[in-house]
Amino acid sequence: MNSIRNFLPFSFTKFPKFLIYLFIIYLIFPSVIINVVEGTEVYINYTYSGDTGPRFWHLLEGSSEICECGKNQSPIDLTSEDIKNLAPPPYPNFTDITDVEALNNGHTVECCSDDMSKINIKIEGKLYTLAQFHFHTPSEHRINGKYFDVEQHLVFENEDGINAVVSVLYDLSTKNSTFLDPIISNLPKICNETKKLDKVELLSLVHDLNSLSQTYSYSGSLTTPPCTEGVTWFVNVKPLNIGMQQLLELRQVTGFNSRYTQTRH
Amino acid sequence: MNSIRNFLPFSFTKFPKFLIYLFIIYLIFPSVIINVVEGTEVYINYTYSGDTGPRFWHLLEGSSEICECGKNQSPIDLTSEDIKNLAPPPYPNFTDITDVEALNNGHTVECCSDDMSKINIKIEGKLYTLAQFHFHTPSEHRINGKYFDVEQHLVFENEDGINAVVSVLYDLSTKNSTFLDPIISNLPKICNETKKLDKVELLSLVHDLNSLSQTYSYSGSLTTPPCTEGVTWFVNVKPLNIGMQQLLELRQVTGFNSRYTQTRH
Structure with missing residues (x-):
């Protein structure tokens, strides 16, 4: 010894x-x-109810006052006037991705893959690379006061750490979403649980989006703490379909995880 | 002349x-x-988005600071612990009602009838009479962070003007709600429009509720301005069914009209 x-x-x-x-x-x-x-670095212990809910996010350790006093906060309620001015959809090079990890992070189901680094969009000459996508139930953005059942956020980041988000709305329908099928069949149900997905068909998602409409673009913020501003949003104003059983299964896991709409300045 | x-x-x-x-x-x-x-008396120009949305209700003319600083505000997110302590459902004398007027008041669809004065509940010896019922989409109350598609509020009032509310949750299902059928078939679609309904079968509603479960009771507030407290709530913790087409038609009219859950003290 x-x-x-x-x-x-x-x-x-x-x-x-x-x-x-x-x-x-x-x-x-x-x-x-x-x-x-984690609390000292990135972890913020936020929720969607009570005294750690959206009303109090600015007070949480690791968060920012911008959640309360920011002038370009997201989500917002889009008006008919807004959606008169649509931009072309900004996704030219989407491909299917493999070896995807779906993580239940306690706030949402978030999907990541090394393959995502191949997928990018260009905004004002700068390249933004796909980092992850996740889901909100019900939708965070509204259109003329109407909400949708699901909002998917495809989160991009440029080399300076600035984000852009492509938002996809889904509304209850008799038709299932083919794109969502492998994800909803493999939902990580418990906090911190992960599931492996062989393939996620982003190509089929983009095909559906392109066939629908253009997107409403505005400068907003992250919809979760620390509510960082300077985020370029592309909201697809026409919803895709989600089947009843798909919706029930997804929101059984995600619960209510939608920030209330913010004042516009 | x-x-x-x-x-x-x-x-x-x-x-x-x-x-x-x-x-x-x-x-x-x-x-x-x-x-x-109306503004000087009862009319409060509130919405569910932007600077007249729930975050700012306490600032609106005709509203009250209690919306911001009240200690017993509704709705709330119920926990598993709460729903261990259930009260018996408080509706012994419900009957069907005739000559119902459904009004789109710009916030919700509200149903009234002279017949409602026959329907009452007793709380601590005091009689509360049914004044109206209306709908919120999605639900205002949540259970363990989960929301439901619709919440119906049956609003009662006693002789001192104190309110009690019986809350009925509805969740998306393959089965339609028989009770909701005549209402959804005659929705007043435009603000201030009214529709006449020959009959609303409250008996069938109560039958469904009684067969389900008991209710969670607590002292809260109105969920709309002026957010008056002292309201006795009876929340039916198991949801009834609403069909997909019924839900889509109802929320096409009501939009998002759900206050965010409040801090519990």
């Missing part, structure tokens, strides 16, 4: 006791330590 | 000019006068 002690770069007897206690706490309650560590 | 002037209880020449101008304005913009008059 003595020889092992000499081999180690520190002495057990001199090893700070608080680190030993910390290690024991970690063994018993790993999530406590993880949340404390 | 002189003889007519003498017959009138006032002189045209002496008639206050501002009343004549007011009358002319009324002829041109009747809604302006109606809103001004």
